[in-house]
Amino acid sequence: MERKINVLIVDDEGPDRELLKSLITSYCPHLRVVGEAASVAAAENLIIQYQPKAVFLDIQMHAHLGFELLDRFPQRTFLAIMTTGYDQYGIKAVKAGAFDYLLKPIDVDELMEAEQKIRTEINRLESPSEEVLSVFDQGEQVLIKPSEIIYLKAQGSYTLIILAQREILTAKNLNEMMKEFQSNHLVRIHRSYVINRDYMKSYQPLGNEGLITLSNGTQLRVSRTYKKLLKSVLL
Secondary structure: OOOOEEEEEEOOOHHHHHHHHHHHHHHOOOEEEEEEEOOHHHHHHHHHHHOOOEEEEEOEOOOOEOHHHHHOOOOOOOEEEEEEOOHHHHHHHHHOOOOEEEEOOOOHHHHHHHHHHHHHHHHHHHOOOOOOEEEEEOOEEEEEOHHHEEEEEEEOOEEEEEEOOOEEEEOOOHHHHHHHOOOOOEEEEEOOEEEEHHHEEEEEEEOOEEEEEEOOOOEEEEOHHHHHHHHHHHO
16 A cells, blocks of 8 residues: 655645645545644744655745745755745745645645645655666667666676667676676576576576576576575575
């Protein structure tokens, strides 16, 4: 089950806070309101306490503008969704680094769209970017991700990189390749072979060794030295 995203509502008008909370509860199943604040000072304390992923922030409050709250968090760990009944603040909201902008009275469809934007952005921020290795193939620079590799084969001081659509012979040995690719996708099964376990179709024990069949039909021997390592990774 996907975990809910904690959000905070900041608005000096009690009825507006209650209405927005009700709309979020009714129409935004992926959001959870963890707190409400009527002032910039109170909101600052709640952000520190709850560490919300998003803050619905009213711009025009009695004593302060909502932008003052953003100034107190120059290195923000939350997305700011500005809410206001005045449409002249749109450009300033963008310049202040607001993630989104909702005009009061808040439209349900726009709120639901904001929820989807929040989910997409948080997933993007929290998903680790996959490392990329640069290799040369016949004088051409090629960028490779570990997830694209089916297996690696040692060829003397070179390494043959087998991808779905091509093979690349790089002037790096297999040990160098493994040092550069710190990835749990890749598992060494032999002194001459490293496989991507995501492409492994089947494993067959052969006495003290083993035989792996990959999704492209290639069969590779698992040496006795690496058999235990392979089992520990697969279990």
